[in-house]
Amino acid sequence: MTVTAAGSRHIVLTGATGQIASLMVTHLAPRHRLTLTSRTPRPTGQRSGIRHVTCDYGDVDSVVDAFRGADAVFVVTNDPTRPEHDRNIVRAAGRASVGHIVKLSAAAVRDAAAHDLITEWQRTNEDRIKSSGIPWTMIQPRSFMSHALAWASSIRGSGTTYALHPHSRNACIAPEDVAEVSARVLGDSRHHFRSYELTGPQSLSAHEQSAVLAEVLGRPLTCRELSREEAHATYARRYSPVMADALLESAERQLAGAKAFTTDTVGRLTGRPATTFAQWATGHKDRFE
Numbered sequence: 595m596t597v598t599a600a601g602s603r604h605i606v607l608t609g610a611t612g613q614i615a616s617l618m619v620t621h622l623a624p625r626h627r628l629t630l631t632s633r634t635p636r637p638t639g640q641r642s643g644i645r646h647v648t649c650d651y652g653d654v655d656s657v658v659d660a661f662r663g664a665d666a667v668f669v670v671t672n673d674p675t676r677p678e679h680d681r682n683i684v685r686a687a688g689r690a691s692v693g694h695i696v697k698l699s700a701a702a703v704r705d706a707a708a709h710d711l712i713t714e715w716q717r718t719n720e721d722r723i724k725s726s727g728i729p730w731t732m733i734q735p736r737s738f739m740s741h742a743l744a745w746a747s748s749i750r751g752s753g754t755t756y757a758l759h760p761h762s763r764n765a766c767i768a769p770e771d772v773a774e775v776s777a778r779v780l781g782d783s784r785h786h787f788r789s790y791e792l793t794g795p796q797s798l799s800a801h802e803q804s805a806v807l808a809e810v811l812g813r814p815l816t817c818r819e820l821s822r823e824e825a826h827a828t829y830a831r832r833y834s835p836v837m838a839d840a841l842l843e844s845a846e847r848q849l850a851g852a853k854a855f856t857t858d859t860v861g862r863l864t865g866r867p868a869t870t871f872a873q874w875a876t877g878h879k880d881r882f883e
């Protein structure tokens with residue numbers, strides 16, 4: 595069956611309380627019936643055509659129940675130490691006869707030199723989906739611009755930002771752009787069996803991002819260089835120790851220039867230019883004030 599962008603479909607967004615899937619709802623809700631999933635309940639208000647179902651990737655039956663009747667599923671997982679989550683999702687998609695899997699993966703999977711835990715996990719996840727027999731689309735973004743939100747309290751408190759290798763560049767992307775591209779491809783057979791590498795329109799270092807934020811906020815900011823030990827401790831406050839190790843490895847690839855190139859994929863798929871860091875920072879200015 596050929597499914598094009600025109601029809602209304604039943605779409606499941608996993609990770610609905612997370613960053614990307616939550617931004618997809620407004621793109622999809624007017625046309626499609628939506629099922630949102632996460633472990634924690636999320637009120638959907640009175641919006642017709644949207645329901646929230648709790649499920650846990652550790653419990654395959656709960657995922658099958660959430661996926662039942664879905665034309666397309668947007669897959670978000672976030673724990674490389676729990677590979678059974680990703681296995682269960684593919685198993686559940688098969689049992690529920692899902693018509694299309696759109697997987698939130700990562701740009702690093704394309705880099706033959708990237709072997710950190712997170713990248714290897716995403717590669718394995720992609721391979722498993724590609725072997726499932728279910729039509730797929732891979733969304734492969736570079737780092738999200740929203741990582742800058744980690745600076746919000748130090749910007750407010752002392753006018754500082756911080757980074758390991760503060761002059762190394764990353765073609766980071768607005769989460770809003772990742773969400774719009776993902777929403778556009780869901781359930782659309784023109785995007786079956788394709789992988790989309792998504793970046794922002796320019797490559798910026800932490801130092802340069804700080805300068806942009808200073809301009810947007812109208813006050814000076816200082817970008818401080820972290821040692822490897824300080825960076826690891828910073829990552830470990832938000833993530834598990836093995837994830838912190840992987841992020842350190844990833845920072846070394848950034849220093850080597852592996853994340854500096856840009857793609858035109860956002861523009862090709864949305865028909866508008868990708869969001870700049872200055873635009874993203876302006877849109878989120880209140881979070882830093």
Ligand SMILES: NC(=O)c1ccc[n+]([C@@H]2O[C@H](COP(=O)([O-])OP(=O)(O)OC[C@H]3O[C@@H](n4cnc5c(N)ncnc54)[C@H](OP(=O)(O)O)[C@@H]3O)[C@@H](O)[C@H]2O)c1
Pocket residue numbers: 608609610611612613614615631632633634649650651652670671672679698699700701712716734735736737738741
């Ligand atoms: N951050 C980056 O720069 C970046 C760049 C490229 C790719 N990525 C990829 O993006 C993905 C993360 O996307 P995101 O930031 O939108 O996610 P996120 O904000 O981390 O949210 C994760 C979502 O998954 C749900 N979830 C977690 N464990 C679950 C479980 N066991 N069962 C059911 N639901 C569960 C969470 O809801 P509950 O906790 O309520 O269950 C939440 O809704 C990762 O795969 C990452 O590799 C990130």
